[in-house]
Amino acid sequence: MSTEVSYGGLPEVQVETTTTAPLIGKTRTFAGLMLREWIFLAVSSVNILATCGLTIYRMVKVVEIDKNADSPDFTFALLLLINAVLCGFYVIHGVLREREFELYALIAGITVVLVYCVVEYIAHVEGRTDVKLARMIAACVLAPPNIYLAWTVAREFGWLEFKIVGASEALQYMYRQSAAFSTLLKFDFQVSVSFVILVLKEGTDVSTSDTITLSVGLPFCVVWLLLGYFAMRKEVRWLMWVFAFLALAVPAYIIYKIVLTYQDLTRDDSKTKDAALIEYALIGAGALGILVTCMLLFESMIVYRNFGKGLKERAFQAIATENTGLLSGHRR
DSSP, rough: OOOEOOTTOOOOOEEEEEEETTTTEEEEEEGOOOOOHHHHHHHHHHHHHHHHHHHHHHHIIIIISOOOSSSHHHHHHHHHHHHHHHHHHHHHHHTTTTOOHHHHHHHHHHHHHEEEHHHHHHOOSTTTOOOHHHHHHHHHHHHHHHHHHHHHHHHHHHHHHHHHTTHHHHHHHHHHHHHHHHHHHHHHHHHHHHHHHHHOOOOOOHHHHHHHHHHHHHHHHHHHHHHHHHHHHHHOOOHHHHHHHHHHHHHHHHHHHHHHHHHHHHHHHOOOOOHHEEEEHHHHHHHHHHHHHHHHHHHHHHHHTTTTTTTHHHHHHHOOSOOTTTTTTOOO
C-alpha cells in the first residue's frame, strides 16, 4: 500500500507504507513509520549499541588483557550480549510487524538487563571497573525512556492487523492470540538460551557435562522454536502435540539444575561472590523459564483451538492477495 506525501510546495509523491515479505507476510516499511516510532528506534538503537559496545570491550579485556577467560565475568558478559542482540530483534520486528507483545518482551528484557547491571555493580564491590560503571549509568539513563517509548508505541498498534485480517473481531482475536504465542515462543527461547549460558558458570572453562549441555541444549532450543512456529502458522495439529510433549523436557531439566545448584550453594561456603552471584542468577533464570514455559503452553491451547477457523488462509499465506475486501470474514 502507498500513501501520498507532500513536501512543502513540491508535488505529492507516493510512499510505500506496507510490503509483503517472503515467509513473514505483510509488513510495514521504514518510510511508513511515524515520528514517535522513529524516536523509539533511535533511542533503542543507542541503548542496545551502548550495551553491546561496553560488553564486547569487557569480554575482550577479560580474555586478552586480564588473561582470565575462565572467569564468571565472561559468562555474564556473553549473557548480556546475547540478550542485547535479541532485544534488537524485538525492536525492528516489533515495529515493522506491529507486534505489540514483542515490545512488551523488549520491556521485560530491558528491565532484566537494568536490574543486572545495577545489582552486579553494587553487590560485587571487588570487581567494579570503569566499564561496569559506564554500563550501569548508560542503562539507568537510557532504560526508562526506552521502556516508556516501547509502551506508548505498542499501544498505538492495530493498523497492520486491520490490513491483514480485516474488520472481523473473531479474526482479530485469533490473530492477537497467535502473535502472543509467537512472542512467548521467542521469549522462552531467549530465557532458555540464557539459562544454558549460565550453566557454563566458569566462562570458557567448559567441562564435559557443560559440553553435553551446550551441544544438546542449544540445538534443542532452536528446533523447539521452529517446531512451535511452523505448527502455529501451518495449523498442524499433530505437530502442536509434539511441541507440547517436548515442552515438558524444559522445566524438567531446569528443576534438576536448580536443585543441584541449591545443594551446591548450601554445601560450599567457600564460594567467591562471583560464583555465588552466577548461581543465584541461574536459579532466577530457571524460575523465569518455568513461568514462561507454563504461559506458553497455556497460550498454545488457545492457538490450537483456533485451528481451522480461517486465520491461516487470511494471515499466514505465503503471498497475501489484495482482492479480498477488508470487511470480509471467513466463515466455516
